[in-house]
Amino acid sequence: MDYFAYRNGSLFCEDVPVADIATKVGTPVYVYSAATLRHHYGRIAAAFAELSPMICYSIKSLSNVHVLRLLRELGSGFDVVSGGELVRAQAAGGEMSKVVFAGVAKTDAEIRQAIDAGIGLFNIESEQEFENVARLCRQAGRSMRAALRVNPDIDPKTHRYTSTGKKESKFGVDIERAERFFQTYGRVESLRLDAIHLHIGSPIYTADPYVEAVTKTLAMMERLRGQGFVIRTLDIGGGFAADYEAGKSPDAATYAAAIVPLLRGRGLEVILEPGRSINANAGVLLAGVLYVKQGGERNFVIVDAAMTDLIRPALYGSEHFVWPAKLAAGETSPPRQISHEAPGGVKVDVVGGVCESSDFLAKDRTLPPMQRGDLLTIFTAGAYGFVMSNQYNSRPRAAEVLVDGTAWRVIRRRETYEDILAAEITKE
């Protein structure tokens, strides 16, 4: 569900024609819909309301500080995985008690930064990390809280690069080792271990893996409680899916219907770390068509966006729905299905200008005949889009725009060639 729709043949983001944005800001450009962000945040909050969860929006998925501010205003906390993300949470005015810090490779500097900031919870991923964070807390004369990230050995049935809860994963501590972990570290003063964290992967298209993981974890938690350990909090991570195709992902209420009954009445504070389910459908990437060419056996639509702007197709084989921002005369609004074919269309690959054969945004799509100067929309690009962009081939990164009703503004200007050189050429 999102607030992008064709009106009289032109794609609008809320009440703004996206072509107007492209004309004024240029392409490639990410366009986000504030109403869509609010909608999805609200759906999750409402679906889990019975548990009064703390929602910690996962900054890594779309980290623009203006988006973070919008979510903070809705009451969101933040899931951070680096010192840089912590700085973003602070810049957005985030409440530090609502910040959780995960990641297997926290440096001493980042840990000190988080202690100074007074974050709510360290999500701890190994024995050595626990000892190090506890040491740095003692050094700072502070007592902080920690969750143990447990690896429940559940298959979330998603791409192997984004599956995190199986035994071979680098994340967390095996569930078999978790009890021993509490026995060793569960009574440390400077770092109070009284919470459990899970994050099994992303995107997860059914509630079943959550049910399995939570059930396994609750059983372990009861054993720990039986041994006298206090467990106040269960953080079930992120991973809810988004509609890369219309109607593909379960609604927040569907996940909640399966998860809430497991957690009600257990005296637990529940944390959720959604990212993609809030922002994926809230963003599109607009690209200008530079050239159309026939290769040996394929037709190429060559655009000014590339894998440097949206790496998901190249990295995971992800499929984003791609369609022109302006419909042909008489064409009706396309269903957002990857297999949708324009009548009289041409089978094409949509590619960028980077010197890599993995540089494609879409393959084997039957689009209306495209021409130089046309505007293409890559849908469901809000999550892990701009944040994973880079300057390979010395391409300045795209601009980001936030639309809210009839209003819109640039929330990140397009990078310039000065930006490309900035960190290399220092003033004498």
Ligand code: LLP
């Ligand atoms: N919590 C933790 C500890 C995570 O590692 C992640 C995502 C999330 C929450 C948020 O997951 P979400 O609700 O957004 O699914 N680049 C990949 C996705 C990587 C996910 C990394 N962790 C992609 O483009 O599909």
